[in-house]
Amino acid sequence: MKKxxxxxxxxxxxxxANAETxxxxxxxxxxxxxxxxxxxxxTYEASYDGKVLVTKSALGLKTDxxxxxxxxxxxxxxxxxxxxxxxxxxSKASVVDVNMNTIKMTFSISGxxxxxxxxxxxxxxxIAYRYSFDSSNDGSKDEPRxxxxxxxxxxxxxxDYTTTFLCPQIDGNNKGWMGTKPSYEEEYKPDAPxxxxxxxxxxxxxxxxxxVGNDGWVLVSETGTGSSYCGCHLSDYSKANGxxxxxxxxxxxxxxxxxxxxxxxxxxxxxxxxxxxxxxxxVVETTIPFDVVEEQYKAHANMKPGxxxxxxxxxxxxxxxxxxxxxxxxxxxxxxxxxxxxDALWDxxxxxxxxxxxxxxxxxxxxxxxxxxxxxxxxxxxxxxPRNCMSSSIARxxxxxxxxxxxxxxxxxxxxxxxxQQTIQQYEDILSDANRHGIxxxxxxxTLPRGWEKMYPNYVASxxxxxxxxVYFGEYHAKKEGFELTMHPxxxxxxxxxxxxxxMMNRWLNKEDQPGKxxxxxxxxxxxxxxxxxxxxxxxxxxxxxxxxESLQQFELDLLKNMPxxxxxxxxxxxxxxxxxxxxxxxxxxxxxVAGLNGEETARxxxxxxxxxxxxxxxxxxxxxxxKGQQFLNPxxxxxxxxxxxxxxxxxxxxxxxxxxxx
Numbered sequence: 001m002k003k004x005x006x007x008x009x010x011x012x013x014x015x016x017a018n019a020e021t022x023x024x025x026x027x028x029x030x031x032x033x034x035x036x037x038x039x040x041x042x043t044y045e046a047s048y049d050g051k052v053l054v055t056k057s058a059l060g061l062k063t064d065x066x067x068x069x070x071x072x073x074x075x076x077x078x079x080x081x082x083x084x085x086x087x088x089x090x091s092k093a094s095v096v097d098v099n100m101n102t103i104k105m106t107f108s109i110s111g112x113x114x115x116x117x118x119x120x121x122x123x124x125x126x127i128a129y130r131y132s133f134d135s136s137n138d139g140s141k142d143e144p145r146x147x148x149x150x151x152x153x154x155x156x157x158x159x160d161y162t163t164t165f166l167c168p169q170i171d172g173n174n175k176g177w178m179g180t181k182p183s184y185e186e187e188y189k190p191d192a193p194x195x196x197x198x199x200x201x202x203x204x205x206x207x208x209x210x211x212v213g214n215d216g217w218v219l220v221s222e223t224g225t226g227s228s229y230c231g232c233h234l235s236d237y238s239k240a241n242g243x244x245x246x247x248x249x250x251x252x253x254x255x256x257x258x259x260x261x262x263x264x265x266x267x268x269x270x271x272x273x274x275x276x277x278x279x280x281x282x283v284v285e286t287t288i289p290f291d292v293v294e295e296q297y298k299a300h301a302n303m304k305p306g307x308x309x310x311x312x313x314x315x316x317x318x319x320x321x322x323x324x325x326x327x328x329x330x331x332x333x334x335x336x337x338x339x340x341x342x343d344a345l346w347d348x349x350x351x352x353x354x355x356x357x358x359x360x361x362x363x364x365x366x367x368x369x370x371x372x373x374x375x376x377x378x379x380x381x382x383x384x385x386p387r388n389c390m391s392s393s394i395a396r397x398x399x400x401x402x403x404x405x406x407x408x409x410x411x412x413x414x415x416x417x418x419x420x421q422q423t424i425q426q427y428e429d430i431l432s433d434a435n436r437h438g439i440x441x442x443x444x445x446x447t448l449p450r451g452w453e454k455m456y457p458n459y460v461a462s463x464x465x466x467x468x469x470x471v472y473f474g475e476y477h478a479k480k481e482g483f484e485l486t487m488h489p490x491x492x493x494x495x496x497x498x499x500x501x502x503x504m505m506n507r508w509l510n511k512e513d514q515p516g517k518x519x520x521x522x523x524x525x526x527x528x529x530x531x532x533x534x535x536x537x538x539x540x541x542x543x544x545x546x547x548x549x550e551s552l553q554q555f556e557l558d559l560l561k562n563m564p565x566x567x568x569x570x571x572x573x574x575x576x577x578x579x580x581x582x583x584x585x586x587x588x589x590x591x592x593x594v595a596g597l598n599g600e601e602t603a604r605x606x607x608x609x610x611x612x613x614x615x616x617x618x619x620x621x622x623x624x625x626x627x628k629g630q631q632f633l634n635p636x637x638x639x640x641x642x643x644x645x646x647x648x649x650x651x652x653x654x655x656x657x658x659x660x661x662x663x
Contacts, residue, residue, distance in 0.1 A: 022079075022103060023035070024103050024122045026125070031046065031126075032046070032047050033046045033120065042060055042069075043056050043059060045057065053215060053218050054276070057242055058154070058244075060118075060153040061116065062149070062150045064147065066114075067109065069153040073108045073109070074106075075107060077105045077106075080101075081102060082100040083098060084097075089303070090538035090566065091287070091454075091497065092567055095568070096287045099123065100291070102120065103120050112144070114143075115134040116132070117133070119132065119268075121291075121292055126274070127273070127276070129272050133266055133268075134266060135266035145264065147265060147267070148261070148262040152232070152245035153244065154244060154245040154272055156244075158194065158210055160194075162210050163192060163193060163194070164189075164191075165188060165189075165491060166188065166189065167184070167205045167492075168199040168202070169182060169198065169202040170182045170199075170200045172254065173251045178380055178382040180382060182418050183445045183447075185467070186199065187466060188484075188487050188491075188578065195237060198236050202249055206234070206448055207491050207492065208221070215278070216276060217276070217277055220274055221273050222270050223290075225270040227425040228263040229269060230261045231420075231423075231447050232247060232419070234246060247259050248419040249418075253422060254380075254417060257423070258422075262421070273292075280490055280575065280576075283494060284583065285570060285571065293454050293455050294454075294455070296428075296432075297435060298457065299458055300438050303438075304409070305566045306565060307540050307563060308340060308341050308539060309335075309337060309339075309542065310340075310501070310543055311327075312343035312344070313541075314472065314506055314509060318349075320343055320350065328546065329358075331544050334549055335544055336561050338367065339367065343412075344385070347385045348385060359406045359408060369408050370410035370442075371403065375416050375426065378417075380416075382414075390426075393433065396429070397433060400433055400434055400436070404437040410440040414444040414445045414446075416443065419447050431459055432456070435456070440460050441456075441459055441460060442539070443462040447462070448492075450495075450496070460538055460539045461497035461499040462498070464496075465498055468541075468543070471509070474519075478519055481522060482598065482655045483578050483599050484599075485531055485597055486576075486578055486580055486597050486599030487577050487599075490575070497536060498536065498537055499541065500531070500537075501541055502542075502543030503529060503541065503543055505543065505560075507521050508521070511545075522655055524635065525632075526621050526656055526657040527597055527623075529556065529635075530597055530658060534597055536585075538566055553635065555621075564585075566587065566588045568588050569584075569585065570586075571584040571612070574596075578599055580597060580604055581599075583595055591661060592662050593659060593660075593663070594610050594659065595658070595659050596608075596659075598653065598656050598657065599655070600654060600655075603652065603656075604651070604652050605652075606651075606652070608650060609647055610660065611646035613642045614644055616641075618642060618660045619660070620650075621637055621657075621658065622635070622638070623656040625653060626654075642660075
């Protein structure tokens with residue numbers, strides 16, 4: 001009898017212990033999230049295909065209303081579904097079907113009337129969660145109607161054998177060009193242990209990629225960040241807590257603005273996103289940055305995708321003059337490209353009156369101009385102009401009305417000050433103001449986009465990456481171009497459009513494209529053309545120089561003239577971060593492009609499975625093996641037969657590329 005009593009007691013204790021535990025599974029049942037609210041603290045863990053990829057990790061917020069990381073009382077846990085379809089013109093897929101299981105857990109704490117809700121969505125390979133506060137109002141004068149978030153407990157913990165692919169967060173203490181850091185332009189370290197401290201002691205920029213041994217891959221990021229929050233990143237790793245959400249450093253934006261976000265109630269934080277899988281396929285193909293956010297306004301005009309030329313990348317500051325821009329407009333027209341970007345100093349070296357004339361000339365050639373601007377105000381010390389045109393609503397309205405009057409279709413705004421809420425508001429204000437005048441927006445020297453392609457329909461892309469200008473600036477980065485461009489398909493470009501800044505067709509990085517004046521390009525022509533497919537953005541820089549019209553082979557010119565920039569589908573084919581990457585994209589016109597990049601110096605032979613091309617004879621662009629005495633790989637065009645199972649054997653030369661297409 002005593003033994004039976006003990007068994008019943010243990011059973012009752014087990015039931016009590018699990019009374020506040022909830023499991024949320026993906027629609028296919030492979031991804032399981034276990035939420036536990038016992039002891040007044042909320043935690044979660046996630047397993048995929050029976051393997052734990054995210055170990056026990058904390059949830060919750062500390063606010064000026066109260067501490068929602070402990071003493072939580074679970075009031076309700078409501079399960080549901082999120083099923084919808086949406087369309088996009090400027091991301092990796094044009095039509096997306098969302099199918100997720102959801103849970104909303106509501107909590108109260110002692111001493112505060114506001115209820116916190118932790119909302120979580122679980123898809124077949126994705127988790128997204130955020131916190132919100134209710135809109136109840138009992139009429140009392142002391143009820144909070146706004147909140148400052150002092151700290152997020154939100155954590156991401158992994159098994160001890162996990163390795164990382166991370167980019168360190170840097171502070172804003174006058175580092176970089178004229179104090180324009182942070183701008184998400186630091187170097188990745190591949191396959192690093194978690195315990196290694198970040199380079200600058202401030203953690204890591206989103207997105208963050210983790211390899212959980214042979215069990216799988218995890219990508220952590222955030223989405224839905226607008227003017228009511230700051231941009232966040234991950235802290236350094238600690239054994240006790242894993243990685244946690246970190247707010248901007250006080251030095252960002254030259255010390256101006258708060259490091260903690262605040263918003264009106266009712267309101268919500270951005271979404272924390274986790275993509276998991278046994279391979280890299282779900283990481284590359286995820287649409288979670290857009291699945292859980294909403295459009296903030298309608299496009300005022302038709303936002304046209306396309307290609308642009310850009311004199312500055314090779315010809316630099318002096319090229320912002322009328323005559324040189326005519327040469328590049330003519331190059332764009334000869335290639336059938338839609339845009340020409342006129343970079344910094346045009347206000348001094350061309351002037352506004354002649355810019356109107358230049359815009360009319362471009363339009364006569366079927367080309368539209370995009371103009372560079374300094375974000376400025378108090379954000380940076382960069383001297384390049386136009387300055388102080390984007391830092392206040394009055395100045396922006398005047399400038400954008402002028403641009404609309406002369407037919408300018410896009411702007412590139414550069415040199416932002418970090419991730420504080422004040423700076424995020426500037427991004428949103430620029431986008432909203434530009435939309436009223438039918439102007440598309442690119443950002444450089446900037447933060448990561450966080451669902452902005454869907455939120456703001458005139459948003460194009462952000463740099464937020466150690467980009468092509470660094471290939472020009474120094475031989476070190478020219479040699480690392482392959483490393484960088486085989487990292488971003490698995491991380492940076494996964495979560496948002498990336499303006500890398502140029503498919504460079506000059507072999508020598510000087511105006512004359514001749515040896516002796518500057519260092520060379522270390523990638524092949526085919527690598528560069530394939531990069532225009534691997535790097536996703538709806539307005540792609542094809543950095544054609546006027547001389548390239550004569551120096552390139554005709555089949556290269558033909559391919560670049562027909563290079564798509566909008567995609568109906570994206571598929572992962574093969575790859576490993578910083579070593580090689582092969583992606584398949586279906587253009588919105590219906591043609592498939594399989595593009596591969598080799599980031600290493602040794603040739604790599606692969607058997608690719610590309611079922612979308614099964615049984616077809618396709619056009620095949622590749623590189624000949626380097627012969628004795630040659631400095632550059634020679635591109636070649638041929639055909640390849642894909643067998644009925646969708647398999648095809650290819651060789652990607654060191655720092656070379658491949659393209660297979662049914663175009």
